[in-house]
Amino acid sequence: MKISLFLFFSILLISPASAFAVPLAGFPFGGLVSVPLYCTCSQNWRVTYSIAYPLLSPFATSRSLIYQPGETVAYGFQQFVTTPTPATWELGTYAPGAAQCLITAPNPDDPCLILPASGTILTEGASFPGAM
């Protein structure tokens, strides 16, 4: 019984959340989630990663990518959370190129505003939040 439960949860942890196959394209990325911004108009997330912390602090560089609910394939603990979580270490792949986070203008009936990002996350796996 214990072995069965162990096998069940192990398979659950390593299985992707989405049903489609992992795409072969994409560049690897990794880093500490520092700031997730919810894009109110496009309803995705603009996630900023500190990618060189702590070795190059205070010269840590960062990258902002779009987390696309329903398209980004989540692994590990990421599949148990609905939003990117600060202080989470993540590894994954992304498609570089212009990506957009659209946020609602002060007048919601006006066109949306565009926040730029470096690419769109294709796959990602996350540690347990706060583990450093």
Next chain:
Amino acid sequence: MKRTLITLFIFLPVATFAYTFPRTLTVGMSGDDVKNLQIILNSDPVTAIASTGPGSNGQESTYFGALTEAALEKFQQKYAPEVLFPAGIYKPTGVAGSYTRAKLEGISSNTNFSSIGRITSVLPADTAMIIPPTSSIQAPQTYYSSQYLASVDFYKKYSSGSVPLFLTISKYSVRHGDSVTITGSGFLEANTIYFGQNYHIDNISRIDSNTLTFVVPESVPNGSYAVWVVNKNGSTYKPNASNFFTISDSPADPPTISDFYPKTVSPTQGAIITISGSGFSATGNNVYSELGTIVNVNSDGHILTFPLSSFSGYLQFVKNLKVVPTTPIIIMISNRNGSASIPTPILLQ
């Protein structure tokens, strides 16, 4: 004598009066008001019930059937700003409610009804609202709230063949002849772009279902307008949109950012952020970041300053610094002329 009587008959004036519809009309109803509805619809080739046979000009009936409904939908689409938008409706309903009846009655006052109730002549046609008349009108769809329309699931699900969605515009301040791009979804091969209620350009082809490009025409005078897109599947009209699109001989430049200070900031120091660049408005600059939004910041046109603590999420991010000691944040400035972001993030630590 016979020739004299015929001549007198030809020059007898016909009775002219505006018809008043006494009730809302919909499919399945019968009556003289239905017949008068059909007569008015048949007075315009765009809204005619049929070209020949039952329902065509001279063969109207007292029954409101499917053909009449389809013709009424064409009428509503042609005069949508007058008969649909005021009621908060953006798709033809096929029901002659109060706004539709008012427009029909207005047209009937321009139309000569003969003493037997037939249209004998029509004054110059009302040329407001041109919707591609050859397209078939689809069944009315549910109107979605602006929040649902903005969802990415809706964006994907309705990326072709459904109600158009207006998300972004490439320029806010333009001159005649400038090229402007609209992004969204649901754009068809033929779209009409409206500049306020009084001006529009027709048959705008799409780049793809998510992109439209148009050249600002001379036919739209200088001024500020709300802009929306209409096609056979619906409209992106928003009743509370501001006049965000300005046409002028000397359009204002969008904001640009050349530098910002400080590059690294400790929240405990009570930092004042200074952005330098151009295109900042005297008033009405809004500042966006992961920390929240600050609205209506003043500027001299080149310098814009604000305290970091003015952001609504500032205190939460100070708490987050305990677990994420270095937090990069982006700053975007927007005003009525456009928007710009700082090239690299400010580091909070």
